[in-house]
Amino acid sequence: MKSALSFLVAARQCEIADLEQLALTSELVSAIGRLTHALQKERGISNVFLGSHGARFGDQRLAQVMECEQVEQHVRGQFNGLNTDSGGLRNGARLFSRIAFVLQALDALPALRQRIGAQAVPAEEATAAMVRLIGGLLVVVFEAADSATDPEISRALVALFNFMQGKEFSGQERALGSAAFASGHADAAHTQHWLHLIESQERCFGVCTDFSDLALLRAWKASQPGDAMAELERLRRIGCALSATGTRNADLSQVWYDCCTMRIDAMKTVEDLLGAHLRGLCERKIAQARAELRDQKIIQASLLQQANAASLHTSAQYGPQLERSILGMVQEQALRLQAMGDELETVRASLNERKVVERAKGLLMATRKLNEDEAYKMLRQTAMNQNRRLRDVVEAVLAMADFL
Amino acid sequence: MKSALSFLVAARQCEIADLEQLALTSELVSAIGRLTHALQKERGISNVFLGSHGARFGDQRLAQVMECEQVEQHVRGQFNGLNTDSGGLRNGARLFSRIAFVLQALDALPALRQRIGAQAVPAEEATAAMVRLIGGLLVVVFEAADSATDPEISRALVALFNFMQGKEFSGQERALGSAAFASGHADAAHTQHWLHLIESQERCFGVCTDFSDLALLRAWKASQPGDAMAELERLRRIGCALSATGTRNADLSQVWYDCCTMRIDAMKTVEDLLGAHLRGLCERKIAQARAELRDQKIIQASLLQQANAASLHTSAQYGPQLERSILGMVQEQALRLQAMGDELETVRASLNERKVVERAKGLLMATRKLNEDEAYKMLRQTAMNQNRRLRDVVEAVLAMADFL
Structure with missing residues (x-):
């Protein structure tokens, strides 16, 4: 029969297995970050090209497409390396189904590129397809953050996910602005969408900041020098006024593209730091958990030796002193897991915003026969029209679920 | 390279693996129910014996101890059958550490029984030790409910957990009343505790009722006939008045014990129904998921055949029609998982009460240097003194965390 001590060891081994899976996931997240970055650039370039x-x-x-294809191969390799056979991966059902979405979108990419090359697709449609693909990649990161069982690693993943999401809003802004400047006009809906993207970026970077340590904050600050930001804000002002002025200025599309690209490339450096921090954290946690397991086994071996010596004198299974030692170890571990669980729940609460938005979208899709993009647009539009936060609108929608 | 379709299959396989683990856990939960029932009886008997x-x-x-030992062997066998080697069990860290607690408490039981037999332990101390052990067993059930990934199974587990918890409060009431009637006196604190146990039972059975279907509700109602309840309430009234009247009536301890035991034995029948419902549900879900996986594989094989035929004509990886089919499957699965996740979150919310109580206890233990029992008593006492619900007190404590 397995003893209390052997179950304590087994619990530790599960913790280590969880950490090892997180380490693998972190590698995957880094690869996804590289692909996202390359695709964001391709999207911006394609918008200028089409506009x-x-x-x-x-x-x-063409050069950017080649780069994307290289990075894509790397990500596909990482997906391929995931253990899909045993059904044993934690959160595997959600993660794998998200990956299936990404792969299907990647498979459709060559056809889209052909149509872009032949200028046979409107800029908006091309952008929407790339937004969906990148959104799918980011959801893989979200699932990783949502399934983390260690609160510190979960914090790092939440920070990274929000940073990547913020960077993606910046990328969407680059694409939107590129098309607007290149074509020389933007209607009111465009301008509203633009403002929404600016606000969304700030919210994401705010969450990331809340979850990051000082060194990362400094790197983030350094990546946003004042003069570059001033230039960005100037261009944003001109861009958002396009619907009123409507002057075509194709040169500005290059200036805008370069300005945004410099900023987004700087973001990539910060993202790499966040990724390196995450991977280092996983390594440290695994090493620590292994060392603790080793210590635990040594203590247990010595306790069992005492027990065997004692059993010469008594018929009870363990002596009372040994019982107290075991009780102490059991309680210590239970308290530690409890504290981890509490902290984890606090960290995860920050992921809830995305979850309620998804839920509200699903509700609108089901009750209003909308597709995902339309549902999201409707939520965003309502928030803008009523000058309320997206979160408030989403919660109002969910509260009215019975009436929809 | 693995395709989108193969990841869809892998996601399904993970769902099946999750369900299979839940089926195993359900077996474990039934065994725990039997042991809990036997220990509850032993606790009641020991209280009359000591009182x-x-x-x-x-x-x-002595007869009840023998029965307990038999059922204990069965539970130990179930624990033993758990796969502790690979570190691959979902939620393994928490589950195994809870099991370690239970095993340690079971190991300490023979010594406690010896002291009870020699009347060398106060009834209250013996009860407290048994309450802790049974509490540990119920936490294993709680962890199972908290880690379920299927909302319907989670519902069934939440219902079962709350029922077992309610039954345990009834068992504690039986033990408390047995000791009170046998010794002929109960102070004000005893009476307050008694009232708390009655209220706690009702809350737990209320939650269980919310999560159960009609057939189970009927069984629950049938197990509580009016005349038996009237007798119970009459004895409760006498018992709670003991602190004022203080008349010893040892015969009443037998009447009380029999009345409670009849009720609790009837509860066990309902618990068995809940357990059977849960196991049936797991079986059905597994069969359904396997059938769906089979269908999915057939569709995929035919899609791939079409793709191979089409690739004679085109250089693209898949034709556009195939692409749309795959996209449809991917979206369908994503929506299903999303809906499951939403529902799961709603069901799990009902488990939060226990979590916040645990968190408040932990806070008091850390800041006031109390042990677990003392921390819980302090919360309960505060609720009683202020005539507020335990939940409100607990939330107030957590809100004041910074000041403690």
Whole structure:
């Protein structure tokens, strides 16, 4: 029969297995970050290309596509390395189904690129397809953050996910602005969407800041120098006024693209730091858990030796002193897991916003026969029209579920 | 390279593995129910035995101890059958550490029984030790409910957990009343505790009722006939008045014990129904998931065949029609998992009460240097003194965390 001590060891081994899975996931997240970055660039370039009717960025686009294809191979390799056979991966059902979505979207990419090259697709449609693909990649990161069982690692993943999400809003802003400047006009809906993207970026970077340590905050601050931000804000002002002024200024599309790209590339450096921090954290936690397991086994061996010696004198299974030692170890471990669970719940609460948005979207899709993009647009539009936060609108929608 | 389709299959396989683990856990929960029931009886008998200074229930106690030992062997066997080697069990860290607690408490039981037999332990101390052990067993059930990934099974586990918890409060009431009637007196604190146990039972059965279907509700109602309840309430009234009247009536301890035991035995029948419902549900879900996986594989094989035929004509990886089919399958699965996740979160919310109580206890233990029992008593006492619900007190304590 397995003893209390052997179950304590087994519990520790499960913790180590959880950490090892998180370490693997962190590698995957880094690879996803690289692919996201490359695709974001391709999306921006494609927008200038389409907006300028093929006059600009033709060569850059082909070079960027080649880069994307290389990074994509790396990510596919990482997916391939995941253990899909045993059904033993934690959170595997959700993670794998998210990966299936990504792979299906990646498979559809060559056809989309062909249509972009032939200028046979509107900029908006091309952007929407890339937004969906990148959104799918980010959801893989979200699932990783949501399934983490260690609160510190969960914090790091939440920070990284929000940073990547914020960077993606910046990328969408780059694409939107590129198309607007290249074509020389933007209607009121465009401008509203633009403002929404700016606000969303700030919210995501705010959450990331809340969950990051000082060194990372400094790196983030250093990546956003004042003069670059001033230039960005100036261009944003001109861009958002396009619907009123409507002057085409194709040069500005290059200036805008470069300004955004410099900023987004700087973000990538910060993202890499966040990723390195996460991987280092996993390594440290695994080493620590292994050392603790080793210590625990040594203590247990000595306790059992005492027990065997004692059993010469008494018929009870263990002596009372040994019983107290075991009780102490059991209680210590239970308290530690309890504290971890509490902290984890606090960290995870920050992921709830995305969950309620998803739920509200699902509700609108089901009751209003909308697709995902339309449902999200409806929520965003309502928030803008009523000048309320997206979160408040979403909660109002969910509260009215019975009436929809 | 693994395809989108193979990841869809892998996701399904993970769902099946999750369900299979839940089925195993359900077996474990049934075994725990049997042991809990036997220990509850032993606790009641021991209380009459100790309260009557060994005059009553001497033989019954020995017979009940033997029964407990038999059921204990069965539970130990179930623990033993758990796969502790691979570190691969979901929620393994928490579950195994809870099991370690139970095993340690079971190991300490023979010594406690010896002291009870020698009347060398106060009834209250013996009860407290048994309450801790049974509490540990119920926490194993709680962890199972908290880690379930299927909302319907989670519902069934939440219902079962709350029922077992309610039954345990009834058992504690039986023990408390047995000791009070046998010794002929109960102070004000005893009476307050008694009232708390009655209220706690009702809350637990209320939650269980919310999560159960009609057939189970009928069984529950049938197990509580009016005349038996009237007798119970009459005895409760006499018992709670003991602190004022203080008349010893040893016969009443037998009447009380029998009345409670009949009720608790009837509860066990309902608990068995809940357990059977849970196991049936697991079986059905597994069969259904396997059938769906089989169908999915057939569809995929035919899709891939079409793709291979099509690839004779085109260089693209899949044709556009195949692409749409895959996208449909991916979206369908994502929506299903999303809906399951939403429902799961709603069901799990009902488990939060226990979690906040645990957190408040932990806080008091850390800041006031109390042990677990003392911390819980302090919360309960505060609720009684202020005539507020335990939940409100607990939330107030957590809100004041920074000041403690």
